Amino acid sequence: MTINCNGRLIDLETPKVMGILNVTPNSFFDGGKYADESEILNRVEKMLAEGADFIDIGAYSSKPSAEFVSEKEEIERILPVVQLIVKHFPEAIISIDTFRSEVAKICIENGAAIINDISAGNLDDKMIETVANLKVPYIMMHMRGTPKTMQSLINYDDIIKEMLFYFSEKIAIARSFGINDMIVDPGFGFAKTLEQNFEVMQKAQLFQLLDLPILIGISRKSMIYKTLGTSAREALNGTTVLNTIALTKGAKILRVHDVKEAVESVKLFRLMYN
Incomplete structure (x- = not known):
């Protein structure tokens, strides 16, 4: 189980950790933290050093209350950051979190390697074709509607069955365009209630049926933090618990704010299950 990232084959049989760098002013946890070059470089250096x-x-923040950001503004926010990281950390594998094909295209052309x-x-009806032309790995997430409407679209007869059907359709379309390297993301918090999120986690091993x-x-x-009655800032321990459970369910990539703790979870998981 490998993906090709700018000519480098990454073996996902060993779970990997994806560190989050939000360059938005309004992300739910770290919005506005990384506003200048030194803060960005320090954050990236720390994540890479931690593994x-x-x-x-x-x-572009995807939380339900986030305001609209134009494509031009999204590019103006993200492109200089991609260029900065490529310049200072040329070995870093950069993923671009965007739903817009033009943002994806310009970032890949400037050194990024994955579209999320x-x-x-x-x-964006041009996204699949764009990813195919760029020949990069594609992370496809489950969501209904848009970030503004998704929390009103939470009625399912059988959430896992419907998600599997959703992914099967998307995978078939992507393959028809010639996309080979695909990763599926169940989309926790996107068009799902608190209870539905935990049901998806409980049955996450079923997504392995997608191969x-x-x-x-x-x-x-x-x-995590609503269940525990705390806050996002106090949710690291709960995150680590659920990341560990996710590994036992077959997760191959953990996308996290806290790299060190996720890397430690992967190391301990590998020792236990290898």
């Missing part, structure tokens, strides 16, 4: 395999850059799309092509790597992104999310 991050990928750096995932996002410039919360909409799996639903919010693709699974990415789990539950870092400091509300399913």
